[in-house]
Amino acid sequence: MSRPAATPDSPRATGLSRRRFLSSAGSAALAFSIVSPEKVRGSTANGTVSLGIIGCGARGRWIADLFQKHGGYTIAAVADYFQERVDEVGTAFGVPPGRRHSGLSGYRRLLEQGVDAVAIESPPFFHPAQAADAVDAGAHVFLAKPIAVDVPGCRTIEQSAAKAAANRLCFLVDFQTRANALFIEAIRRVHDGALGRFAFGEATYHAEDPWEGQHEYARVGTPEGRLRAWGLSRELSGDIITEQNIHTIDVASWVMRQPPLAAFGTGGRRYRDIGTCWDTFSVTFQYADNVGIAFSSRQFNGYGTRPEGIRNRMFGSDGVLETEYGGQVLVRGQQFYNGGQTPGIYEEGAVSNIAAFHDAIQRGDYSQPTVAESVRSNLVTILGRTAAYGNRVVTWDEILRSDERFEPDLTGLKD
Numbered sequence: 001m002s003r004p005a006a007t008p009d010s011p012r013a014t015g016l017s018r019r020r021f022l023s024s025a026g027s028a029a030l031a032f033s034i035v036s037p038e039k040v041r042g043s044t045a046n047g048t049v050s051l052g053i054i055g056c057g058a059r060g061r062w063i064a065d066l067f068q069k070h071g072g073y074t075i076a077a078v079a080d081y082f083q084e085r086v087d088e089v090g091t092a093f094g095v096p097p098g099r100r101h102s103g104l105s106g107y108r109r110l111l112e113q114g115v116d117a118v119a120i121e122s123p124p125f126f127h128p129a130q131a132a133d134a135v136d137a138g139a140h141v142f143l144a145k146p147i148a149v150d151v152p153g154c155r156t157i158e159q160s161a162a163k164a165a166a167n168r169l170c171f172l173v174d175f176q177t178r179a180n181a182l183f184i185e186a187i188r189r190v191h192d193g194a195l196g197r198f199a200f201g202e203a204t205y206h207a208e209d210p211w212e213g214q215h216e217y218a219r220v221g222t223p224e225g226r227l228r229a230w231g232l233s234r235e236l237s238g239d240i241i242t243e244q245n246i247h248t249i250d251v252a253s254w255v256m257r258q259p260p261l262a263a264f265g266t267g268g269r270r271y272r273d274i275g276t277c278w279d280t281f282s283v284t285f286q287y288a289d290n291v292g293i294a295f296s297s298r299q300f301n302g303y304g305t306r307p308e309g310i311r312n313r314m315f316g317s318d319g320v321l322e323t324e325y326g327g328q329v330l331v332r333g334q335q336f337y338n339g340g341q342t343p344g345i346y347e348e349g350a351v352s353n354i355a356a357f358h359d360a361i362q363r364g365d366y367s368q369p370t371v372a373e374s375v376r377s378n379l380v381t382i383l384g385r386t387a388a389y390g391n392r393v394v395t396w397d398e399i400l401r402s403d404e405r406f407e408p409d410l411t412g413l414k415d
Helices: 058-070 083-092 106-113 124-136 151-166 181-191 212-220 223-228 246-256 345-363 371-390 396-400
Strands: 049-054 073-079 117-120 140-144 171-174 198-207 262-268 280-287 291-299 309-316 319-324 328-333 337-341 393-395
Touching: 049 058, 049 106, 058 073, 058 083, 058 117, 058 345, 073 083, 073 106, 106 117, 106 124, 117 124, 124 140, 124 151, 140 151, 140 345, 151 171, 151 371, 171 345, 171 371, 181 246, 181 319, 181 328, 181 337, 198 246, 212 223, 246 291, 246 309, 246 371, 262 371, 280 371, 371 393, 371 396, 393 396
Parallel strands: 049 073, 049 117, 117 140, 140 171, 198 291
Antiparallel strands: 198 309, 262 280, 262 393, 280 291, 309 319, 319 328, 328 337
């Protein structure tokens, strides 16, 4: 999975539960419980968790380093399709050659050898199956966003998290904004009424093309080239609205605490002539009480226009919420709150989530509080994408009923 472009360093699915998708922010998927650490899988006398890294690209290596720096994890195994990646990361973290696994099924061989937990950092298409297999193998799951590229994949994640809780396993989705103290406090104030009655909102993700390094692989057109260029494939990535724009859509969803009723959208390709992903989306999400949120994104040269980046605004009768991923967070109006700047959110959010994951494992907290909201935000991106692709109004109920699957061409790849 890629880093957000605007930052400086930048078939298991059945039975969707509508009640869970409509649950409000802060409600846990399952009841909270505490057991003694020695009874928790992954807990040892010194609290060290053996961790497998699934996906050894740039972010996989980066996050492996953060896990190692935490001190409560040992990088015990690595898996990626490409052998050179597993060897590079394996060498960097002292993983023996026998615990480095390549090919499409390399992650399964990692799970067969046994680890306490996995961090899944592969292209999003693979997330549902890899997370489900990890839970079946008895491993705690730390999962990158987005959780899936289609609605059936979202169902699978929901089911896997519920199964993990039943099996006394932790399941965490890594959204950096939801781990940031300033975002948490600002949105708490909004939920307590700081804005008064909502009027309308804006959600934007404007950046240049983050996938330029993948263009050459996409043009080659070989099976491995297509996989290396996953960010340019809507089937592997979910398109930019799901893979990257989910950051700003998730903040809007967090503010609203409910799904949209419907969406209308448009977009297309104005810059890239490679791959199947669009490079711009414009969507209006309609919420209850006739509140609209206007979303737009681009991945091409803005020729110096400002502001760029990942930004949200919510206007109400008594105030305005303004947030920027990596920038200012504040509430204007009658209940003014000057939260401050968030320049380190990308790394700090991941570090916080890594610490929370370790803590949950040690305490036996299987409430999976990040899952329901992550599923809903992922579904909102799919709602917007479906509306834009069809240039029509699409309702939330239609999305919940969807069985459309994204199926990338994996022929010619080694198992």
